[in-house]
Structures are given as structure tokens and as C-alpha cells.
Amino acid sequence: MRPIEIVTPRQLVLGSGSIVRWAELAAREGWKRIAVLSVTPVWPLLEEALAEGERQGLDIRKIDYTLPGEPTTDYFEQLRAQAAALQPDAILGVGGGSVLDIAKLLAALTDQAGHVSAFFGKGLVPSRRIGLVCAPTTAGTGSEVSPNAILLDSADGEKKGIISPFLLPDCTLIDPALTLGLPPRITAETGMDALCHCLEAYINKFAHPLVDTAALRGIELVGKYLLRACRNGADREAREALATASMLGGLCLGPVNTCGIHALSYGLAGKYHLSHGLANALLAAEVMRFNRPACLERYAAIARALDLPVSGDAGHDADLAIDYVAALSASCGIPQHLAEVGIRAEDIPEMAAMAMNVTRLLRNNPREIQLQDVIEIYQNIY
Numbered sequence: 001m002r003p004i005e006i007v008t009p010r011q012l013v014l015g016s017g018s019i020v021r022w023a024e025l026a027a028r029e030g031w032k033r034i035a036v037l038s039v040t041p042v043w044p045l046l047e048e049a050l051a052e053g054e055r056q057g058l059d060i061r062k063i064d065y066t067l068p069g070e071p072t073t074d075y076f077e078q079l080r081a082q083a084a085a086l087q088p089d090a091i092l093g094v095g096g097g098s099v100l101d102i103a104k105l106l107a108a109l110t111d112q113a114g115h116v117s118a119f120f121g122k123g124l125v126p127s128r129r130i131g132l133v134c135a136p137t138t139a140g141t142g143s144e145v146s147p148n149a150i151l152l153d154s155a156d157g158e159k160k161g162i163i164s165p166f167l168l169p170d171c172t173l174i175d176p177a178l179t180l181g182l183p184p185r186i187t188a189e190t191g192m193d194a195l196c197h198c199l200e201a202y203i204n205k206f207a208h209p210l211v212d213t214a215a216l217r218g219i220e221l222v223g224k225y226l227l228r229a230c231r232n233g234a235d236r237e238a239r240e241a242l243a244t245a246s247m248l249g250g251l252c253l254g255p256v257n258t259c260g261i262h263a264l265s266y267g268l269a270g271k272y273h274l275s276h277g278l279a280n281a282l283l284a285a286e287v288m289r290f291n292r293p294a295c296l297e298r299y300a301a302i303a304r305a306l307d308l309p310v311s312g313d314a315g316h317d318a319d320l321a322i323d324y325v326a327a328l329s330a331s332c333g334i335p336q337h338l339a340e341v342g343i344r345a346e347d348i349p350e351m352a353a354m355a356m357n358v359t360r361l362l363r364n365n366p367r368e369i370q371l372q373d374v375i376e377i378y379q380n381i382y
């Protein structure tokens with residue numbers, strides 16, 4: 001068995017209503033001044049939790065995250081200047097994947113010298129002295145438990161990753177109640193992202209039995225509950241299942257990570273700034289089809305996890321899994337073609353070239369992907 005290293009937040013709290021516990025955790029750590037990063041629709045959900053912080057004597061300062069779309073290096077540097085002026089003991093990030101990624105980087109880099117782009121890559125963050133608490137308000141990115149943060153490089157428009165154990169929160173609070181008001185579109189796109197994390201860890205060239213367990217359970221939960229949560233956002237059981245699936249998917253990101261779907265999604269999102277989940281959802285079934293020859297047995301296991309009517313014939317069962325992923329995405333209301341989201345056919349070669357740069361994920365793919373393959377995958381879903 002290949003040795004793997006799983007790094008997780010020091011403390012993980014999962015359960016409805018758990019957000020209010022951030023204050024006692026902060027007090028226990030001895031933090032006094034807390035910079036809270038969140039977005040307009042989420043602040044009202046935090047009233048009680050922030051009031052509890054004030055009762056505990058914490059000095060709470062708000063940083064408003066207002067950027068639409070994917071976070072950029074330029075925007076990060078603006079927020080970093082705001083955070084530096086506050087001199088916080090800790091950062092509390094409450095929001096979707098973009099907010100959490102920024103919160104993680106603020107905690108790690110606010111008191112470091114050097115532009116954020118100097119830290120792109122793996123293991124280049126030297127330390128973290130500012131405390132970090134993360135609470136997701138979407139279910140899918142897995143950022144709350146991963147050592148990764150992704151930014152759009154304002155210099156060249158490409159999405160790049162910063163990976164470091166110092167980006168793991170001291171504490172992650174997963175409160176599914178924070179996701180009850182999410183609109184169906186965001187529920188669907190982030191849910192598909194969670195599915196892709198699990199799926200791509202499971203079929204990964206570097207898959208690992210321990211991570212497989214988390215991945216298969218995550219796939220099962222998304223399969224069972226995503227459509228329910230899209231149809232009825234207030235379905236607590238579905239929201240709790242998806243929050244759990246997101247966490248399981250996030251746990252796959254550190255030790256194994258994703259592969260072809262995510263690599264190709266960076267081509268789309270880099271050029272067109274589609275949401276990360278939408279880009280993955282558009283690609284999921286088609287990249288699965290491309291990988292099919294290398295993944296028959298693994299796809300068949302996914303079909304069993306999804307409780308599909310398997311026959312025992314790996315080819316047949318693999319097709320069930322691929323068709324199910326395509327149907328799930330469509331029934332959640334996600335567009336299925338690049339043309340539907342405004343992508344121009346003439347940009348396919350440029351997007352394919354961008355995807356080919358994501359070598360850190362392409363090398364994980366169970367089947368080798370060449371430039372021409374990427375072009376054909378994009379064309380097939382055009």
C-alpha cells in the first residue's frame with residue numbers, strides 16, 4: 001500500500017446549529033480580535049453567532065467579500081491590505097468555496113512578505129501565525145477541510161492553486177443549517193463539485209483504499225440527496241447529507257486530489273469565468289466517457305454505490321454510472337452544452353491549451369489525455 005498523508009483541520013465540528021460554537025473555540029484559543037470574512041447574503045445568518053462572540057468579549061471586525069465570480073489575485077491583495085490593517089489574532093471565514101479559500105490565504109499570508117502569486121504551487125507557504133476558523137455555507141467545494149486554495153491569476157487569467165498544510169483551519173464548523181436558503185442553481189453546481197471530488201479521487205491513478213471509502217460514501221450521498229435538495233432547499237436531511245458529502249470530498253482533495261474533469265474545467269473557467277461547479281458539471285459525464293476504458297471496474301463500483309440496477313457485467317454497469325451522472329446533472333437544471341453558457345466554439349483550442357497546463361491534475365488521470373483529446377471532449381459537449 002502506498003503511504004499517504006491525510007492532514008485535516010485540528011478540530012472538526014459537524015452538525016446543524018454548530019456555527020454558534022465558533023465563539024467558545026476562539027475564546028479557548030485565547031484569540032481577542034477576529035476578522036470575519038463573509039458575503040452580504042450570509043451576514044444575517046451570522047447575527048446570533050457574532051453576538052455570542054461579543055458576549056465572550058471578542059473584538060469582531062467585519063471584512064465584506066464583494067467580488068462576483070472566482071477570486072482573483074488582485075482582489076486577494078486588496079482584502080489582504082484590509083486584514084493587515086486590522087491586525088487580527090484570527091480569521092473567521094463563512095461562505096462558499098471562494099470565501100473560504102480567501103480566508104485560508106488571509107490567515108496564512110497577511111503577516112508574510114511577498115505577493116500572493118509567489119506562493120502558487122505546493123508547500124511554499126512557510127507558516128501560519130494567525131488563527132483560522134472556516135464554516136462553509138455551500139455544500140461541495142470541500143475547501144473547509146482541504147489544504148488547497150485556488151485563485152485566478154490576474155496576470156494571465158489562469159486558475160492556480162496554493163497547497164499547504166498551513167491552509168488547513170484550526171477549526172472547521174460544518175453547519176448544514178447555513179445551507180438551507182441556498183438557491184437550487186448553487187445547490188446543484190456545488191453538489192456536482194462534491195460528486196466530482198469523490199469520483200475523481202476514486203478513479204484516480206493515485207487512488208488509495210482509505211480515501212476510496214470516503215469517496216464512495218460521498219458519491220452515494222450526492223446520488224441520493226442532491227436532487228432532493230435542489231427541489232426542496234429546506235429539506236434538512238438532504239442538506240445534512242450534502243454537507244457530509246462535501247466534507248468527504250474535501251478529505252479526498254489533500255491526499256489524492258482530482259484529475260481530468262477538474263483539469264478541463266480550469267480551461268473553461270479560466271477563459272469564461274464560469275462557476276467552478278458548473279464547469280465541472282458540464283464536463284463530468286463526457287470526461288467519464290473518455291476515461292471509461294481505464295475505469296470499467298471502478299465505474300461499476302460507483303454504479304453499486306449509487307444503488308443502480310447493476311448486472312455484474314463491468315461494461316454495462318460502467319455505462320449505468322456514466323448515464324446516471326449525466327442524468328443527475330440535467331435533472332438538477334444544469335446546462336449540458338458549452339454553447340448554452342455562452343462559450344464560443346473558436347475558443348476551444350485556447351481553452352484546451354489552458355487545460356493542458358494543469359499538469360498537477362492531468363498526471364492523476366487514469367487515462368493519458370493529449371491536447372487533441374481535450375479538444376474533442378470540449379467539442380463533444382459543445
Ligand SMILES: [Fe+2]
Nearest residue numbers: 141193197276
Ligand atoms: Fe472542485
